[in-house]
Amino acid sequence: MFDGESLLAYFDSSLRSRVFAASHLWLRPDCQPQSSLRPKDTFALPAPFFGIVWATTTHLCRVSSGKASTSKIDDYAVIGDCRSAALVSKYGSIDWLCWPRFDSPSIFAAILDSNKGGHWSICPVHPHAVKRCYIHDSNVLETQFHSAAGRATLTDLMPVYAEAYKRTALTPDHEILRELRCTSGEMQVAIEFRPRPDYGCRSVKIRRPSPLGLRIDVGRGAYWLRSSMPLQIDDHTARATLSLKQGDVIHFSLTYTEESPAVLPALKRAPEVIDGSIRWWQEWAARCRYRGPYRDVVVRSALALKLLAYAPSGAVAAAVTTSLPERIGANLNWDYRYCWLRDASLTIRALLGLGYFGEAESFLTWLLHATRLTQPQLRVLYTVFGQIAPREKELPHLSGFLDSRPVRVGNGARGQFQLDIYGEVIEATAQYAEYLGGFDKTTQRVLIGFGEYVAQHWQEPDEGIWEPRTGRTQNTHSKLMCWTALDRLLALNDKGRLHGVPRDLFTRTRDRIREEIETKAWNDGLHSYVSTFGGDEMDATLLRLAWYGFEHADSERMTGTYKRICQQLSPADSLLYRYRREPPEGAFGVCGFWGVEHLALCERTLDQAHKAFKHLLTYQNDVGLYAEEVDPQTGNALGNFPQAFTHIGLISAALTLAEQERGQEHPAIQVGSDVKSSPMEAKA
Amino acid sequence: MNWSSWLLWGFLANVILTMINAATQGLGLTRMNFPYMLGTIFTPDRDRARLYGFFVHVGIGWAFSLIYVLIFQSVGAAGWWRGAIIGIVHAFFVLLVFMALLPGLHPRMASEQHGPEAQNMLEPPGFLALHYGGRTPIAVILSHAIFGAIFGAFYHLK
Numbered sequence: 061m062f063d064g065e066s067l068l069a070y071f072d073s074s075l076r077s078r079v080f081a082a083s084h085l086w087l088r089p090d091c092q093p094q095s096s097l098r099p100k101d102t103f104a105l106p107a108p109f110f111g112i113v114w115a116t117t118t119h120l121c122r123v124s125s126g127k128a129s130t131s132k133i134d135d136y137a138v139i140g141d142c143r144s145a146a147l148v149s150k151y152g153s154i155d156w157l158c159w160p161r162f163d164s165p166s167i168f169a170a171i172l173d174s175n176k177g178g179h180w181s182i183c184p185v186h187p188h189a190v191k192r193c194y195i196h197d198s199n200v201l202e203t204q205f206h207s208a209a210g211r212a213t214l215t216d217l218m219p220v221y222a223e224a225y226k227r228t229a230l231t232p233d234h235e236i237l238r239e240l241r242c243t244s245g246e247m248q249v250a251i252e253f254r255p256r257p258d259y260g261c262r263s264v265k266i267r268r269p270s271p272l273g274l275r276i277d278v279g280r281g282a283y284w285l286r287s288s289m290p291l292q293i294d295d296h297t298a299r300a301t302l303s304l305k306q307g308d309v310i311h312f313s314l315t316y317t318e319e320s321p322a323v324l325p326a327l328k329r330a331p332e333v334i335d336g337s338i339r340w341w342q343e344w345a346a347r348c349r350y351r352g353p354y355r356d357v358v359v360r361s362a363l364a365l366k367l368l369a370y371a372p373s374g375a376v377a378a379a380v381t382t383s384l385p386e387r388i389g390a391n392l393n394w395d396y397r398y399c400w401l402r403d404a405s406l407t408i409r410a411l412l413g414l415g416y417f418g419e420a421e422s423f424l425t426w427l428l429h430a431t432r433l434t435q436p437q438l439r440v441l442y443t444v445f446g447q448i449a450p451r452e453k454e455l456p457h458l459s460g461f462l463d464s465r466p467v468r469v470g471n472g473a474r475g476q477f478q479l480d481i482y483g484e485v486i487e488a489t490a491q492y493a494e495y496l497g498g499f500d501k502t503t504q505r506v507l508i509g510f511g512e513y514v515a516q517h518w519q520e521p522d523e524g525i526w527e528p529r530t531g532r533t534q535n536t537h538s539k540l541m542c543w544t545a546l547d548r549l550l551a552l553n554d555k556g557r558l559h560g561v562p563r564d565l566f567t568r569t570r571d572r573i574r575e576e577i578e579t580k581a582w583n584d585g586l587h588s589y590v591s592t593f594g595g596d597e598m599d600a601t602l603l604r605l606a607w608y609g610f611e612h613a614d615s616e617r618m619t620g621t622y623k624r625i626c627q628q629l630s631p632a633d634s635l636l637y638r639y640r641r642e643p644p645e646g647a648f649g650v651c652g653f654w655g656v657e658h659l660a661l662c663e664r665t666l667d668q669a670h671k672a673f674k675h676l677l678t679y680q681n682d683v684g685l686y687a688e689e690v691d692p693q694t695g696n697a698l699g700n701f702p703q704a705f706t707h708i709g710l711i712s713a714a715l716t717l718a719e720q721e722r723g724q725e726h727p728a729i730q731v732g733s734d735v736k737s738s739p740m741e742a743k744a
Numbered sequence: 745m746n747w748s749s750w751l752l753w754g755f756l757a758n759v760i761l762t763m764i765n766a767a768t769q770g771l772g773l774t775r776m777n778f779p780y781m782l783g784t785i786f787t788p789d790r791d792r793a794r795l796y797g798f799f800v801h802v803g804i805g806w807a808f809s810l811i812y813v814l815i816f817q818s819v820g821a822a823g824w825w826r827g828a829i830i831g832i833v834h835a836f837f838v839l840l841v842f843m844a845l846l847p848g849l850h851p852r853m854a855s856e857q858h859g860p861e862a863q864n865m866l867e868p869p870g871f872l873a874l875h876y877g878g879r880t881p882i883a884v885i886l887s888h889a890i891f892g893a894i895f896g897a898f899y900h901l902k
Contacts, residue, residue, distance in 0.1 A: 227789040230852055230864040272854060272867070277878065280772035284867070320775035320876035321784075321866035324854055329864070 131462060133384055133697040134681035136171070137192065137201050140367035141218035144234060145380040147171060147701070148216050150190050150682075152203055153181035159234050159281070159316040162370065162377045163397040163443060163450075165258040165469075167283065167316075172383060172467050173458040178256030180314070182214055182240055185248040185301065194683055198341035199363050200334065201683070210245025212304060214238065219337045232315040232323040237330055239311050242304035251312075253285060253298040259455050259469070266293050272324055273313075274298060281318045287311070288327050349415030350711075352718040357677055360684035361707035362414055365407075368704045370444035374422030375399040375430065376407055377444065379688070379700035385464035386645045386689055386699045393464055395471050396688075396700040398441045398449045401427065402480060402525055403705055405487035406650075409727060410711040412495045424492050427485060428503055436509035438481050440473050440527070449474045476523040477532065482514045483541025483548075487608070490548035490731040498557040508560055511549045515562075515569045518542040525601055526638055534593035536581040537601035539573055544608045544732075546570035551733035570734060577610070582617065588624035589617065591639065598628040599639045600651035603658045609728040609735025613661035622658060630655075631692035634672040635679075646689030646698035649706030652676045653713040660713070660720045669720075673713055686710070745817055746902040754809035757895040758802045761887055768883035776869075776876035776883070784852050784866060805891070808834065812895055820901070827896020828889045835888035839881055843869040 136147040136155070146168070147156035155170035155177070169177030188207040195202055200217040216238050221231050240249065255264050257278040267275040273286035274293070285291075288311045291298040304310070311330040315322060325333070341363065350358045368377045378400050383393035404427055411420035430446025431438050441449045450470035458467040489507060493499065499507070524535035546566045552558035580593035591599030602621050606613035629637045635647035636655050653676060659669035679690045681697060686706040688699030719726060729735050768774050780790070782804075783797025812830050816822040847855040847868045854865035873880045 227787075227792070230784070230788045230866065231790075232864070275875065280775060280877070282775060282867075282875075282877070318775055319769070319777045319780060321781055321853060321869065322775075324865050324867055326863050326865070 133461070133687050133699075133701050136681075136685075136701060137194070137683045138364065138367055138380060138685065138702050139199060139201055139216050139218050139236070140380070141220050141234070142366060142369055142371040144218070145367055146216075146218065146236060147381065148201055148203070150192055150203060151181065152183040152205070152214050153179045154216070154236065155179050156381060157236070158380075158397070160318065161444060162368075162380055163395075166260075167255050167257050167278070169256065169259055169458065171381070172460055173260060176256060176260035176458060178254050178260055180253045180255075182238060182249060182251050182312070184212065185250050192683060194360070194363070195338050196342070197345035197359055197363070198338045199367055200338050200341065205247065207245075207247060210242060210247045210304075210306065212240055212242045212247040212249065214240050215334060217334060217337050219333045220340045221336065222340060225336075230323045232313075232317065232325050233319065234316040235325060236314045237311070237325075237333060238313075239309060239330055239334060240304065242306055242308045244306050246306070247304045249302055249304060251287075251291065251298075251300045251302075253291065253314075254296070255283065259467070260458060261455075263296050266296060266298055269293065281316055282320065282322055284313075284315045284317075284322055284324060286313045286315075286324065286327055347415055350413070350714065350718065352714060352721070354673070354677075354714045354717075357680070357684060358414070358711055358714045361710045362410075362416070364685055364702050364707045365410065365704055365711070366416075366419070368702070369419060369423070370399075371422075373430070373444050373446070374419075374424075374426035375442070375444040375446075376403065376423055376704055378403065378441075378705060379703050381700045382469055383464070383467040384461050384687065384698075384700045387464075387643070388462050388691075388698070389464055391464070391466060392645060393460060393466065393468055394700070395452070395469050396703070398443055398471060399426075399430075400441045400705075401431070401438055402440070402478065402484050403708060404481075404484040405491065406708045406712050407704070408488040408491050409715070410708045412491060413715040413727075414711065417496060420492060421496070424488060427488065428506055431485075432506075435506055436513040438485065438510070440476050440478050440481060441471060472529065473523075473527045476527055477520070478524060478527070479514070479518060479520070479522045479538040480525050480535075480541035482510050483544035483608075486510055486545040486548045487541075487728075487731070490552055491727055493552060493555075493557050494727070494731050504558050504560065507549060507552075507558060508562075511546055511561070511566055514542050514545045515565055518569065518573055526599075534580070536577060536589060536591055536593065537599065537604065539577050539581070539593075540601075540605060540608060540610055543570055543573040543577065543610060543734075546573070547609075547732050547734045551731055554733055574610070574734070577605075586624055587620040589621045597639065598625050600625060600629055600636045600648065600654060601638075603651075603654045606658055606661050607654070607726075607728055609726075609732040613658055614663050618658075625655075634675040635690060635692050646691050648689055649679075649686050649703060650709035652679075652690075653706070653709030656713040657716045660716045661726060666717070666720055669713075669717060673717060676710075745813060746900050749898075749900045750809065750813050753895050753898040754806045754813075755802070756898075757809065757891050758805035760894055761805055761891040762798065762801060764887040764890055765883070768887060774873075774877040774880040774883040776873060776880050781846075781850075781866070785850055788852060809895055812892065813899065816896070816899060816901060822896045822899045822901055824893040824897035827892035827894070827899075829892070830896070831888040831890070831892020832885055834892065835881075835885040838888070839872045839884055843873045844871075 135150045138145050138147055144159050144161060146154050148154050154168050157168040158164045158166045168179050170179035184205045184207055186207050188205045190205060192203040203214040205212045219235050219237055255276055264276045273284050276283040291300045311327045313325045345359050348359050348362055376399060377397055379396035382395035382397055386392035407423060408420055430442050439448055443449055452468055452470040452472040454466040454468055460467050521532035521534050522538050523532055524538050547570050549561055550566050553561040581589050583590045583596055589602045591597045605611045606618050611618045631647055634652050636651035638648040638651050656669050656673045659665040679695055680686055685702040687697035687701040688703040691698050765778050769777055779797030779801050780794050782800045783793030786796050787793050815830055847853045852866050854868055867875055869875055
């Protein structure tokens with residue numbers, strides 16, 4: 061017999077046992093119906109799993125204000141409509157929601173402070189087990205509650221509609237739709253709607269209930285909550301407790317608008333809207349061209365990435381949250397609800413590789429146009445509409461996730477100087493050109509302007525990709541990206557896609573950068589490249605030397621570098637820290653996938669790459685999502701969630717594995733000019 | 745009556761009224777988007793509704809300015825303050841009468857008594873259009889007073 065503690069321990073060791081096949085066998089098949097839109101009752105768990113989740117549910121939740129709150133970032137799933145997103149805990153509580161945009165102030169922020177932040181929970185009153193999943197190939201979340209008396213399924217989504225449909229029907233600006241369906245027996249359920257706008261700074265007045273629903277005026281916007289059952293208002297909170305019998309279904313719709321009259325959605329049409337949204341997502345997912353062995357996880361990552369894309373502008377936000385800690389209880393808490401240019405080349409690679417050309421084009425258009433005001437200089441991050449991200453400030457009234465203070469909004473990296481972003485942007489455009497052709501004259505001028513800026517400034521120290529707040533230095537990765545920028549521009553010129561390139565200047569500078577990296581970033585004593593010129597520290601970005609074609613992955617130098625990185629930066633199989641730090645933060649999600657790609661690019665380690673990839677998949681949460689980092693001790697997610705960079709890394713690694721299986725050239729090789737003359741090939 | 749002066753200044757005052765409405769919405773004084781509200785009488789398509797509503801709003805305002813002209817002609821004088829007073833009365837008519845009648849006129853708007861329906865509906869304006877923001881009456885009165893003042897100032901009696 062297991063007691064609660066041992067069950068919990070068993071859960072952690074068992075579920076985090078890194079056994080990919082087993083975790084998928086348990087978590088997926090009965091949860092992802094392949095043929096129908098929505099199963100009426102798909103709850104069929106093996107008894108051991110059931111017990112484990114039960115223990116977890118009763119053990120890990122904290123109860124505050126009548127609501128269960130989570131103690132793990134992995135306990136969340138995301139829903140969204142490509143303009144905003146919400147986090148739903150496995151206890152049926154929406155603990156994070158910012159409307160109308162990712163970076164707007166929150167209305168629910170219980171994830172950062174369960175007392176002050178606000179939430180909207182729908183949760184069984186009695187002890188229960190929980191299982192959840194996304195409906196197959198969609199961003200519609202199903203949470204299944206199972207108590208001794210019955211079963212119920214909670215469906216959460218932000219409805220999405222085809223543009224053609226929106227021209228024929230009234231649709232709300234922003235909506236969360238929740239459906240609770242009792243599938244067997246009876247279930248007593250508590251509902252608590254506790255909005256706390258502006259990161260919990262403001263209390264709200266919930267207007268008297270009318271047949272139209274509840275209205276909450278907040279600043280320039282209005283929220284409407286409609287429900288198919290009456291709610292009692294008390295202490296700025298709407299509540300209800302009800303008993304559901306088999307077949308009972310209740311619906312809730314929360315909408316937000318800054319333009320009146322607001323559209324009030326018809327609850328009777330909710331099932332139709334849910335099915336329509338599922339169909340929309342499934343049709344979108346069906347366009348994915350990846351056909352390799354990791355299809356499900358790649359599609360899940362693509363769906364997560366799509367949720368992080370802001371459809372009106374094409375921008376991709378780094379994450380939907382702020383201040384989820386990189387170390388529990390520490391101050392490594394940042395706001396990631398903005399768009400980092402450094403993610404550009406990998407994002408384009410992922411979108412193009414999966415066949416999402418429209419999304420890739422939108423993103424590239426955003427990239428080139430959003431940065432127009434600052435060109436040829438680029439900022440590190442922008443808002444979804446290309447404005448400079450707001451100044452960083454702290455919200456001292458919030459306690460933070462598991463008391464990880466301070467909670468910050470805005471981002472201080474806005475003023476940093478990072479040379480690598482030029483290479484990222486130019487690499488992204490080069491990849492785009494490889495798939496979809498050339499550029500107009502304005503874009504060509506912009507690209508050449510970036511190249512000229514790099515040629516003038518590449519020798520300067522910068523903050524670098526990891527945005528330390530300790531000052532500037534000569535970062536190897538930044539120099540690599542300067543080399544990449546000039547190399548890709550020359551390659552585009554070679555192919556006749558870019559005209560007016562100052563070839564002599566770019567060629568001379570590119571070769572000079574190569575020479576500098578090969579001499580100053582190489583440490584003979586360590587037999588490895590190092591993170592800064594003349595330094596002796598390792599950094600996972602050094603793996604990118606091969607990815608961008610600067611070095612061949614099998615070269616003696618890269619072999620030495622890879623070994624050194626594994627020695628110094630790997631806390632566990634396949635996981636990698638981005639750099640050494642004391643006390644250590646979590647292993648950086650995307651760096652693990654860079655390691656996989658590096659192994660795949662080597663000639664004889666493809667099997668090892670597959671093994672590492674499968675191992676990394678065991679760190680996704682139960683619905684297939686990753687945060688920024690992974691705690692190597694517990695396997696728990698750390699940092700903002702879900703993280704675009706990690707999912708992009710997963711997709712890129714899966715694409716590289718598939719390309720190498722087919723013997724196909726790596727994209728960086730295709731779009732580069734100097735990549736063939738790497739030391740290894742020169743020797744050959 | 746000075747037809748050409750009415751046509752010119754009635755139109756221009758309306759354009760300015762529309763601009764002020766947009767500004768009050770953008771500045772967060774009200775959520776009410778009058779062109780959108782009027783346009784959705786004809787189409788549920790949000791973008792087209794705004795376009796249609798713009799023309800309907802300008803048209804109605806232009807017609808309404810005829811009443812201003814009749815008042816100016818009957819008292820034998822125009823002027824900005826007379827225009828502003830009529831504008832304020834006009835605003836109260838919109839807030840108290842037109843908004844109350846709107847759920848009956850608008851095919852896509854719910855009334856206060858409307859229950860959950862199998863069709864998405866638009867939120868009704870409520871008393872003084874307060875559903876669209878607590879400062880909506882201020883925005884409406886301000887914009888109409890400026891409309892009346894501009895029209896009164898520039899309209900020339902014959």
